[in-house]
Amino acid sequence: MSLWNTEDRFGLVTRVLHWVMALGVIGMLGFGTYIANMTVNMSNFHLYAWHKSIGLTLLLLALVRIVWHLGSRVPKSLPAPKWQEALARVVHFGLFLLLLAVPLTGWIASAATGIDVVFWGVTLPSIAPASEAWEDAFFAAHGVLTKLLLAAIVLHIAGAVKRRDGTLRRMVRGQA
Known part of the structure; x- marks a missing residue:
């Protein structure tokens, strides 16, 4: 099992970063929705601190993931219609942008509270x-971008599940 990507498989580092980010982001979408509907008081203030720390951790992981992606070989895509390849590229680019924009807007908004x-x-x-x-x-x-992120995640999951050509297996096991 290689840490590095090759021409036809995802390495362990790529897969671990992908799944840790996936679980973290989906968890944060739920957690953020939960705390957005709470009344802020001293008994739940710590939940906001956790949300900020986890969000900033995900921002750092997104930066690591982008650097890793830029510096490592990307396995060649499995054959697909051109429109699916184009949509996949747009959704991936959007996901990377949103993985940066969502925590940054949250950080800016939190700083603007004066706390x-x-x-x-x-x-x-x-x-x-x-x-x-x-x-x-x-x-x-931050609220609008999280909804866009959720939509991009749904498209991403739908695309991976719909293909049935080994794409999802490659991100789980490394190879189709």
Whole structure:
């Protein structure tokens, strides 16, 4: 079992990053929906801190994944109609953009509240001015982008399941 991708299979690093990110992002979509519907008080404030720390961890993993993707060989695609290949490229690009944009808008919105953003116990520098306008705008953007991310995930899963040509097996076992 190789750590590295080859021309016809995904390596262990790619697969682990993919599945850790997949589980983390899907979990965060549920967790974020849950806390978005709560009334903020001192008894549940820690949940927001966990959401921020997990979200920023996923941002770091997304950056690692992008660097890994750019620096490693990508296995050749399995044969498919041109429109499916094009749609897959658009959805993958959109997923990568959203994996960056969702946590960044959340971080900016959180910083705009004027409350420190703490990442697993470490206070991060503020990346936005304390501003109700910024807070409202970036939390709204965060909400819209999470819905777009969910739509992209559904398309991604549907495409992988529909193909039935070994695409999903390659991401699970490394080869079709």
